[in-house]
Amino acid sequence: MRYGAFEAVRGIDLHVERGEVFAFLGPNGAGKTTTVEILEGYRKRSDGVVSVLGQDPGHADRTWRSRIGVVLQESKPERDLTVTECLRLYAGYYPKPRGIRETLELVGLAEKAGAMASKLSGGQRRRLDVALALIGDPELLFLDEPTTGFDPSARRAAWEMVAGLRDLGVTVFLTTHFMDEAERLADRVMVIAAGKIVAEGTPGTLGGRDRTATLISFSQPAGTSFDDLPALVREAAVPEGAGVDRLLLKSVSPLEVLGPLVHWAEGRHLDLPDLEVRRPSLEDVYLALTAPVEDGAADAGATSSSQSGPASGGEQRAEALR
Template sequence: MGTPTGTGESVITVSGLRMRYDDSFEAVRGIDLEVRRGEVFAFLGPNGAGKTTTVEILEGYRRRTAGDVTVLGEDPAHAGPSWRARIGVVLQESRPERDLTVAECLRLYAGYYPSPRGIDETMELVGLVGQADATATRLSGGQRRRLDVALSLIGDPELLFLDEPTTGFDPSARRAAWDMIAGLRSLGVTVFLTTHFMDEAEHLADHVMVISEGRIVAAGPPGTLGGRQRAAAEITFTLPPGASLAALPGPVRDAVSYGTAGTNGTDHVLLRSARPLAVLGPLIAWAEDAGHDLPDLEVRRPSLEDVYLALTEPGADAPPLEPPEAPRHPEAA
C-alpha cells in the first residue's frame, strides 16, 4: 500500500452532499469526505452506488442538489478556467487525436494551460519517451492509457482524478501503471482514484472510502478498513497422511471451522481465530513432534475484497465490521 504523504491540508472537503434526480431518485444521500494534499485517495463502490455522480460533482461537471463542496479552495459549481487548469481528469474511456503523434497531442493540449509542464518531462513521467513519434492508432492499450494520463498531467495539475485507470490491462501493464501512479507522489500531486480492483486500491491508496447506495459505509487506511486488522485470521492446511482431526491439540481442535476426520491425507482443514499465534504454536509443535510436514500451511487475514463485499453486499460471508470512520479534519491531523 502507499506510504501516507498527506500534509494535513484539505484539497477536497465535502459536507452533506446530496444529489437527487427527477425528484424521485436520490443517488447521493448526505455524504461527507475529505482528501488531504499529497495522498492517493481511493473511492470505491459498486455500479449505481453514487460514485460517478460524486466524482462529476467534484470535477465541476454536475450541479449538486444540496451540501457544501470545496475543491482546491473553490466551489466546483462556480469555479472558472483558472481553477480548472489546476486539476487533471482521466476518464474511464477517451479518444486521443487519431492523426497526431504523442508529442503533437501533448503540444496541442499544453496550449490550453497557462503554465504547462514540459512535453519531454511529461512523456518521461508516464514512460512514453520511446513513442513520441507514434500516432495514437499505433499505441497499445496500455500505452494509450499512459497517453491519457500524460494529457491530464501536461497542465501541471495539483489534483488528478483517475477513473478506472487500468481496466482491460494485463497484469504486467497494470503493475507498470501502478508504478506510474505511485510516482506522482514525488511531484506532490494529489490523486483521487476510482477503481473496481481491490488489489489496486490496497497497493496505491493511503486512504480508502466505500460508498454503497448513496451513503458512505466505511473509510480508513486499506489495512484497517472495517476493522479487518482485528478480524479473525484464517489458518488452512491439509492433514498429513495418517493424521485425523481427533489427533490435533485441543487449542487447534477448538478453532476448527471446517474439516473431516478421515485419515487419507487429503483432508483440508480451516481454522478461525482472533489470536492466530495461540493456535499456530500448538499446531506446529504437534507437527514437529509427530514428524509431519505442513507444506500448504497458510495464514491470512480478511482481504480488502472480503471487507468490501461485506460492506456493499450485506449477508456476504466476511468478518464483523466497524462503523464508518468519522470525516477527517485538518485540525485533527
C-alpha cells in the same frame, strides 16, 4: 444528488488531504461516478457544500480548471496527431504547462513521442490519457479506472507512475474496481454503497480489517484424526471446515494456534505441506461492506468520517469476517 425522488448520493461527507492518493471504491450504481463528477465540476449537485482546492467546482472558473487534471474511464486520441502533437495541443489550454518531454518521461511514453496517437496500443493510449491530464501541471488528478484492460505488466508500470505522482506532491483521487490496486496505491480508502459512505480508513484498517481473525487451513495428515490434534487447535476449528479432509481454523491470535499445531506435527514427524495462513484480503472486506442489505439497515449504517462513533452498516456487515 437527487433524480426526482431517487437519492443517488445521500448526504455524504468526505475529506481528502493534499498530496495523498485517495481511493474511492464502490459497486456499479453506488453513486461513485456521480460524486466524482460533482467534484470535477461536470455535474451540478442537488444540495450540499463542496470545496475542491478552495473553490466550489459548480461555480469554478477557468483558472480553477487549470489546477486539476481528469482521466476519464474511456477516451479516444486525436486521430491525425502524434503523441507530441497531442501534448502540444493540450498544453496550449493551460497558463503554465509542464514540459512535454518531462511529461512523456513521467508516463513512460518518451520512446513513442513521434508515433501517431491512433497507432498506440491500449496500454500506451491510457498512458497518453494520463499525460494529457498532467500536461497542465495539476495540483489534483482524478483517475477513473486507470488500468482497466491492462495486462499485469502494464498495470505494474501504471502503479509506478501513480507512485511517482505522489512523490511530486500531486493529490490523486482514484476510482478503481481492483482491490489490489487500491491496496498498493492508496494512502486512504473510502467505500460508498447505495449512495452512502459505509467505511473509511487505510487499506490495512478498512472495515476493521486489522482486527479480523486470521484463517488457518491445512490437510489432516494421513493416519491422524481430529481428536489427535491439540486442544487449542480443535477449539479454533470452524465447524463447516475448508473441504474434504481439510481443516479450517479461525483465530484472532494466530500464534496461539500455530505454535501448538507445528509442535504437534514435529513431534510426530508429520509434514503440513499445504498449510496456509491468511488474514481477510481487502477484497474480502470490500465485498462484506458492499453486500446487499435491507433498506433499514443501510439507512442506519451511514457514517461520515473515520472518527470514533457507532459502527456503520458496512462495518457491521464486516463483523462476519471477524
